[in-house]
Amino acid sequence: MLRSTVAHILKSDESPGQVKVEGWVRTKRDSKAFSFIELNDGSCLANLQVIADATIPGYKESVVHLTTGASLSVSGKVVPSQGKGQKWEIQADEVTLLGKADDDYPLQKKGHSMEFMRSIAHLRPRSNLFGAVFRVRSRMAYSIHRFFQEKGFVYVHTPIITASDCEGAGEMFRVVTMEGEEFNVGEEEFFDKPTYLTVSGQLEGETFACALSNIYTFGPTFRAENSHTSRHAAEFWMIEPEMAFCDIEGDMDLAEEMIRFLVEDALDACEEDLSFFNKFVDKGLIERLEFVRDRSFERVTYTEAIDLLKKSGKTFEYPVDYGLNLQSEHERYLTEEHFKCPTTVYNYPKEIKPFYMRKNDDGKTVAAMDLLVPGIGEIIGGSQREERLDVLRENFEAHELDEKEYSWYVDLRRYGTVPHAGFGLGFERLLMFVTGVANIRDVIPFPRTPGSAEF
RNA sequence: UCCUCUGUAGCUCAGCGGUAGAGCGGGUGGCUGUUAACCACUAGGUCGUUGGUUCGAAUCCAACCGGAGGAGCCA
Numbered sequence: 001m002l003r004s005t006v007a008h009i010l011k012s013d014e015s016p017g018q019v020k021v022e023g024w025v026r027t028k029r030d031s032k033a034f035s036f037i038e039l040n041d042g043s044c045l046a047n048l049q050v051i052a053d054a055t056i057p058g059y060k061e062s063v064v065h066l067t068t069g070a071s072l073s074v075s076g077k078v079v080p081s082q083g084k085g086q087k088w089e090i091q092a093d094e095v096t097l098l099g100k101a102d103d104d105y106p107l108q109k110k111g112h113s114m115e116f117m118r119s120i121a122h123l124r125p126r127s128n129l130f131g132a133v134f135r136v137r138s139r140m141a142y143s144i145h146r147f148f149q150e151k152g153f154v155y156v157h158t159p160i161i162t163a164s165d166c167e168g169a170g171e172m173f174r175v176v177t178m179e180g181e182e183f184n185v186g187e188e189e190f191f192d193k194p195t196y197l198t199v200s201g202q203l204e205g206e207t208f209a210c211a212l213s214n215i216y217t218f219g220p221t222f223r224a225e226n227s228h229t230s231r232h233a234a235e236f237w238m239i240e241p242e243m244a245f246c247d248i249e250g251d252m253d254l255a256e257e258m259i260r261f262l263v264e265d266a267l268d269a270c271e272e273d274l275s276f277f278n279k280f281v282d283k284g285l286i287e288r289l290e291f292v293r294d295r296s297f298e299r300v301t302y303t304e305a306i307d308l309l310k311k312s313g314k315t316f317e318y319p320v321d322y323g324l325n326l327q328s329e330h331e332r333y334l335t336e337e338h339f340k341c342p343t344t345v346y347n348y349p350k351e352i353k354p355f356y357m358r359k360n361d362d363g364k365t366v367a368a369m370d371l372l373v374p375g376i377g378e379i380i381g382g383s384q385r386e387e388r389l390d391v392l393r394e395n396f397e398a399h400e401l402d403e404k405e406y407s408w409y410v411d412l413r414r415y416g417t418v419p420h421a422g423f424g425l426g427f428e429r430l431l432m433f434v435t436g437v438a439n440i441r442d443v444i445p446f447p448r449t450p451g452s453a454e455f
Numbered sequence: 456u457c458c459u460c461u462g463u464a465g466c467u468c469a470g471c472g473g474u475a476g477a478g479c480g481g482g483u484g485g486c487u488g489u490u491a492a493c494c495a496c497u498a499g500g501u502c503g504u505u506g507g508u509u510c511g512a513a514u515c516c517a518a519c520c521g522g523a524g525g526a527g528c529c530a
Contacts, residue, residue, distance in 0.1 A: 027490080027491085029487095029488095029489050029490070029492060030487095030489095031486085031487060031488075031489070032485090032486070032487080034488085034489095035489095036488080036489050036490070036492095038490075047490090049489085049490075051488085051489095067480090067481075068480080081488090082488055082489095083488050083489060083490070084488095084489095084490080085489095085490055086490085103465085103480085103481045103482080104465050104480090104481080105465080105480090105481095106465060106466070106480095107466090108465090108466060108467095108479070108480055108491095109479085109480085109491050110466075110467075110478095110479055110480080110491065111466095111467080111491090112466065112467080113466085113467075113523095114523095115522060115523065116466070116467090118522090119522090171528085199529095200530090221530075223528085223529075223530085225527095225528055225529070226456065226528095227527085227528065227529080228456095228523090228524085228525085228526095229524085229525075229526080229527090229528095230523090230524075230525090231529085231530080232528080232529070232530085233530095236530065237530095238530060239530095317526090318526095327526090327527090328525090328526080328527090329526095377529095378529070378530065379530075380530080381529075381530065424530060425530075426529085426530030427530085428530080429530055430530095439523095440530095451521090452522095
C-alpha cells in the first residue's frame with residue numbers, strides 16, 4: 001500500500017479509507033485498552049492521532065514502549081475523531097516500529113530554548129516551530145523563482161569562487177588548497193591569483209543583464225565578518241536581480257513589488273504555519289504581514305530621512321547629520337516609530353557608498369536605495385549602476401581602486417553601455433520578517449557564525 | 456573587535472559560604488476517548504574548565520572555554 005502523508009489525510013473532506021502513514025512519534029498517551037499516538041511526518045504542522053487498540057498484533061511488545069521520537073509505520077482506517085481537536089484520526093490495524101528512540105531523545109513536548117535547539121540542529125526540524133520555518137523557507141524559495149520567472153527574468157548562476165571583490169560588501173573568505181605553514185600568500189595559487197568565496201554576484205550579474213536584459217541570481221553568499229548579532233551569518237542566501245534599461249525608480253518599484261508578492265504568497269500558501277508563528281513567536285505577525293500586503297510602502301530620500309530624524313525630538317546614541325551613515329537606531333525609528341511600515345530610503349551621499357553606484361545630477365548623491373522593514377532593519381540594498389565610462393573611472397580614482405582589476409566590468413561601459421539597476425535581498429532576513437523568528441540562526445538549517453560550523 | 460548578561464539532572468530553572476533541589480522527560484504500577492492528560496513510586500549530577508581564598512566553595516576571586524544580547528559592518 002502506498003504511503004499517505006499526514007497533510008493529505010487531514011485535509012480530506014471525506015475519509016480516504018484504508019491508508020498507510022509513516023512518521024515520528026510526537027507524544028503518546030496510554031489507556032488501559034488502547035494508546036493515543038501523535039504521529040508527525042513533517043508534511044504539515046498538525047499531527048495525526050493514531051488509535052492503537054491493545055488487541056492489535058505486537059501491542060504489548062512495541063506500542064506500550066513507544067517513546068517520543070520513535071519512527072513508525074501505521075496501517076489502518078481513517079475515521080472521524082471522537083475527541084475534540086482533530087477532524088480525522090486513524091484506527092490502526094497494524095503499528096510497526098521502524099526505529100526506537102533512546103530514552104535520552106532530547107526533544108520534548110514542552111517548549112525548548114532556541115539556544116538548545118541550535119545545539120541539536122540535526123533534530124530541531126522535528127519540532128513544530130522548525131518544521132514550520134523550513135516549510136516556509138521552501139515555499140519562499142519557490143515563490144522567488146515564480147516571481148521572477150513569471151516576469152521573464154533569467155536565472156543566472158554566478159560563481160561561488162571569485163577573484164573579484166564587490167567592494168563595500170564586507171570581509172571575504174580566502175579559498176586555498178594548502179594548509180597551515182604550507183600556505184604562503186601569492187604562492188602556488190590554484191587559480192593563479194587570489195580567490196575568495198563570493199560576497200555578491202552583482203558584478204557578474206551585471207554582465208548578464210547587459211545581454212539578457214532582466215536576470216536574477218539566487219544562491220549562497222559568504223561574509224567573513226566577525227559579527228555577533230541576530231541578523232548576521234557567515235553563510236547566507238541572497239537574491240540579486242539586475243535589470244538593464246532600468247533606473248533607480250524601477251529598481252525600487254521592483255523591490256517593493258517583490259516584498260509584497262512574497263508576503264501575499266506566504267499568507268495564502270503557509271496559513272497553518274503562519275498561524276503557529278502568530279500564536280507562539282510573534283503575536284502581531286499576521287496583522288503586520290497583512291498591512292504590508294495591503295498598503296503602499298513609504299519612500300524618502302536620505303536627505304529627507306535626516307531631516308525627519310533631526311525633527312523627531314528623539315535623542316539618539318549616534319549623531320544624525322548629512323554625510324553620516326544611518327545607524328540601526330535611526331533605521332528603527334523611521335520604520336518602527338515614524339512610518340510604522342516598510343520604508344525605502346534612497347539617494348545617499350556618494351562618500352558613504354561604493355564605486356559602482358550611479359552619481360546623481362546634483363553631484364553629491366548616488367542612486368542607492370535601502371528597503372527597511374520593522375523589526376529587522378535593512379532587508380534590501382540596491383542601486384542604479386554607473387553606466388557612464390568616464391564617471392565610473394572617476395569613481396575608481398575616488399575610491400582608490402585599480403581599474404585593471406575590473407577590466408571586464410569596465411568593458412560593459414565600453415561596448416554598448418545601458419542604464420541598469422539591481423538590488424540584493426537577504427533571503428534569511430526575508431524569512432525572519434515573514435515568520436517573526438527573531439534570530440537568523442533559526443531560519444537557516446545549519447547556521448554558520450563566527451566560531452560555529454557544527455553539523 | 457568592543458560592551459553587557461549567562462553556564463547546576465536529558466530539558467527548563469531554583470539554590471548564592473555549611474549533607475545537591477523542583478517541574479518536565481525516562482522507568483515501574485494505576486486510572487481515564489485522551490490531546491502540554493492525570494495519580495503514586497523510582498532511577499538520574501566531577502554544579503563549564505583550571506587555579507586561588509576558606510576549617511569548609513555550586514555559592515567568593517582570577518583566568519580560560521562555551522552560549523546569548525547589543526554595537527560596528529552589512530543582506
